Amino acid sequence: MLDVARQAVEAAAAAGADYADGRVVADDSESLTVRNQAMEGIDRSSSEGIGIRVLVDGYWGFAATARLEPAEIERTAALAVEIARAAARLPRDPVRLAEVEPVTGSWHSPMQEDPFHVPLEEKVALLMEATRRMQQIPGVTFAEGGIDLNRRRTHLATSEGTAIEQTSVHTGAGIEAVALGDGEMQRRSFPNSFRGHVAAAGWEHVQKIGLIDEAERTGTEAVELLRAPECPSEVTTLVLDSGQMELQIHESIGHPVELDRVLGMEEAYAGSSFVRPEDRGRLRYASDLVSITADATLPGGLGSFGWDDEGVPAQRTPIIVDGVFQDFISSRETASVLDLPSSGAMRADGWQNLPLIRMTNISIEPREGSLADLIGDTDDGVFMSTNTSWSIDDKRVNFQFGCEIAWRIKNGRLVQMYRNPNYTGITTEFWGSCDAVGGREDWTLWGTPNCGKGQPGQTARVGHGAAPARFRGVRVGVRG
């Protein structure tokens, strides 16, 4: 397929492109869902095509087709050039690309057992048993389990001489129990909400999750939540588990430090950012305990790769060091605006889409202690676990997140379960109130396979390493 990508680059150059890249992508996926011992869905999909991106006189053009025959490649490359020329009808500063050394090579995400080769019977049996154990808990109305597999093969060639091929395999699984009663609906998930825990790994990842072992507790907590009181409305100390910290990092740090947002390129759709270019090295984003790193080299991360979709090598970028904002995640185009090298964060959702700046694996650096230590060290507060909903404003300042479950902390112990917990805050105030970050023992590299951005809409698969953490003076229990 590298030959097809190279042909696209040559055709674009012949049509007048100053720069061109051709990216052939083949996606395969498999998804199974079981609910209450019945098959809700089983689905395999495949998609293959090429996206051709060009620069003509400093203007971008992009065209994509599913048909890989030579005449169609030529037609699509010429169309990409025509699109770039049309863009020049509105004058702008020509796009400049930060320098990158051309590379050749291949990369494969780590994997022990190919999940696509595991018999369907084994997958169905796992989900049947896990959901059976949840369903046998009195009061569980729906017991659901799912497995999701994704494989992406990418071949990228550029007019600068880069020629690379990469394969990523992502594997995930999770269970969920729903209890209904008295006008309430309560849900518990394991190991995380929204179909569980996805990693860049093989079937061994599913075997380690422990769906069957945790099924009974998951179902029991869903039922107990029906009888639990509402999370009170108050300003208090908040402890978040690793799963909720994943989402907190994603929305209030990951997105605001995307340099395309900062430069206004996403203004009309998902919004921009409160962070400004001049904030590098100056903005007090969080307390001294908070250090955040973007790392595309982490084994197992959904945001890991050998090179991004511009051929920039995977790298580790400090985002926040001891509470102070350091750097953005960037592309060749946006980095050049600040006279910086690209951080290597350009990725596209399949062959159909233009690469955009996407999070890699954006993680909080672990500090000290377990989740139990953190709770044990808290006199009074609320502990929340497992995300259910998220909302944040168009500059990533005001947020409100909901969780599946919470407990009152009194004198270092969990004394009372609460249902429908949520909390709200202002990004820098909230992160500035962080006075404890857990250690490596409860730090988990989570996968977020559903990050939306761009027009046409794209979905990215990104990673977040997260430890539990504690925040002071947080408003919880927001009511409508």
Added chain:
Amino acid sequence: MPGPVGPDRVREVAAAALEIPGADDVEVLFLHEWGGLTRFASSAIHQSTWREDTGLRVRVVAGDRIGVAGTNDFSETGARAAAESAREMADVVAPDPLFPGLAPADRLEDESGFDQATASTGPERRADGVAALVGACSNGFAAAGAFETMGSEVAVANTNGQFCWAPRTMASLTTVVTGGEGGSGFAEVFAAGVDELDPGAIGRRAAAKAEASQRPRDLEPGRYPVVLEPSAVSTLVGFLAWIGFGGRLIAEGRSCLSGRHGERVAADSVTIYDDAREPGTLGIPFDFEGVPRSRVELIDRGVFHDGVYDRRTARLAGKDPTGHALPPPNPEGPFPLNLFMAPGDASLEEMISSVEHGLLVTRFHYTNVVHPVESTVTGMTRDGTFLIRDGEIAHPVKNLRFTQSILESLQATTMVGRDTELASEFFFSASRVPALKVESFQFTGGSDH
């Protein structure tokens, strides 16, 4: 020039899947999309794209076991391979005791929603449209947004003899204008044809709102009467569809409308229905399992009537399917894609002039569900939020967070706008809704801009 492949070629390719041995029944869903999207920011085009893709989703039935496979290889070879993969899955998976069988034959071909000029719009026309929109901005202001033109084609064929096919087109232009001393304005238009868009007018509307939004002031959160423009209303209606109107949610007790058939859930002035065939939406006359779409009265003069159903959910609930299936396997169940809220008789100015102390909201941003059974959602205002005092716009205010039950807001609706606009909250769906005046709307926080 890209265009529909047409029903004859779809039949040929589908036949390769429908004829595979070893299956009791087979269904083929064909989806074809092509088009361009010109994206702009800082009043210049920064991302301009074009793409074309075809998709086949093949559902194979073996007894009460179902397998689904998808491919974008639109050929006899691709269709056959997908069917064989689906059959392999159907052979080994657990049964689905609720599976009602495939749709019966009820042939339908409809080209009425297809506009050749839109389907073949080139990047030059979109660029010129963006230039006209940008030209409406004053000095010190800049526009961002997207101008999209696309064609699509949907077909369903199955071994019961059902075949339906419909090509469609869609054009949309959305913009946010920013600048000056803080403040922004928004406008968007969705239509079936590109000729229905007036880029200059869209730019002028957003620019005027951006200029009126300058120097927004802080406002204490709390309960206020609000006038919601159609874009904001479409968010509430879209989320109500997501958490309320699906027949599966209703039947399983997970909807905010479960068990409330015949009950008053909104003010008399509120009527919401789904109708893919009514002019003014972008509907396809059949669903993704080949059932003709019916008009469904969801809330009729404030009273909840019923939700929408696909074939499986209809069997679960003991109802007739209404033609609202999404593509298989779709564990979430049916969804209304072509919502309407019936207009009233008030102008936007009349609604504003009736408010003593309240807010005018242009649109909402990043809304999400807080409590589905109570229909409570949260989100932010964006691109034009104004304080109304003594019936007049007093000044812009900084963006506010709301946490509010949708059904309670519909119960507190006292005025309904006479004009409607088509707006899209979710991909593939659109709602045609008016502005509303709601007497009490809960704002729970604020932002700094």
